[in-house]
Every structure is written in structure tokens, then in C-alpha cells.
Amino acid sequence: MDRDEIIRVLQAFEAAGLEYVLIGAAAMGFHGLVRATEDLDLFIRATPENIERLRSALRQAYDDDPQVDEISSADLLGEYPAVRYFPPTGDLYFDVLTRLGEVASFETVDTEIKEVQGTKVRIATPLALYRMKKGTVREKDHVDAAALKERFDLKDET
């Protein structure tokens, strides 16, 4: 994962006006809980206009990669709420979600704005990340949830 590439993508998201929120390890990283990952996970607002903004941003960041056009509104708004895009650079990928089962979507995740190199980045709050991660089946998510809980003194809701 190349630093400049990530910054370029985040800048393209902002320039395109993409409504998104970073979740997963990148969001954890912004909160100071640093672990490596292979991908950037993001929720986007599930509208055709916003999905076009996503395509536009990725085309901008990846030299008009024609494969970006395969990211379709019909899929993301229909029966495929998770789409994975592998850019030509080949050392990372993007998981784009419009919803996470019944647990979360762009509209339901609490967010905050951080800044990296003058670019505003919307990320899930520690509590929102904790809520998403504590209920999954992945061991890695349980470790993340435990780390979030300890670092931010989060309480389980009843």
C-alpha cells in the first residue's frame, strides 16, 4: 500500500464530493490503533449519484481505469451491497459497502472528520467501529473490538 496512492485517492474522494465514511483498519489507524491491512473499507451513501461520484473519483485516481465502470448502482443498490475493487497498482484493494447486514449503513454510522495533508476524511467514531466489529465472526474483528473498548473506555450497551 503506497502512501501517496492513498492520499491521492482520499483527495479524489473529496474532490468528487463522495459521501463516504472510512471504517475498518484505516479508521482504526486514524484513531491511533495501528495495524496493517490490505484494503480500505468504506461505506458510501447508497444513491446512484453517489455511486457515480465514487466511479469518478476512482477514474481520477487510477488514470481512467476502465474496470471502474464495472462498479454498478444496480449491484450496490440491489443484491450486492459489497463490491471489491482491485486497482491497477496491484498492492491494495477497496471494499465498498452500502450496508452491513442489518448492523450498519452510511446513514447509521456515527462519524467524525479528520484531516490528512489538507484533505478532509470522514471516519467512523471509535464507538461506531466497536459496534460493527464486536458482532462479527472474524477473530481479527474481536481483537479490534477489544482494543477499541480498552483504549476509549467504551461500555457495552444493554
Added chain:
Amino acid sequence: MRVQKFRSIEEMNKAPVRESQEPPFERFLRQCARYWEIAPKRYPRGVFKFRTIEEAQKAREKYPLLNK
């Protein structure tokens, strides 16, 4: 202080960890780059779609390491 000595694991675990002055997102990016150097993978190209996040997570297991 480059070297610290401890009489026990418990003592070691209680020792404060030096906080990095580097912005956390920069540390995250550096960590990811280092991970890729150690364990590069061969990814497919293009766009793949999944009905559930579990399906998407399962697909991750299929990406082979480059040096295998």
C-alpha cells in the same frame, strides 16, 4: 531510554509504552507498506461483488502470497 530491564513479565507489561510523535494515520500507512514488503500477495484485477460481508471476507482467503 533505549534499553529497559525488567525482573518479570508482569513488570514489563506495566511499563509505560513510549507514545510515537508521528501522526497515527502516517504510522498506519507505514505499517501497511511494511506488511506488503514482508507478505506481498497476488491480487486479481477488476471488480468483484458480494451478497454479504461474510462472502467478501471468505474471498480474501483465496489471494495467494506472491512468493509461494
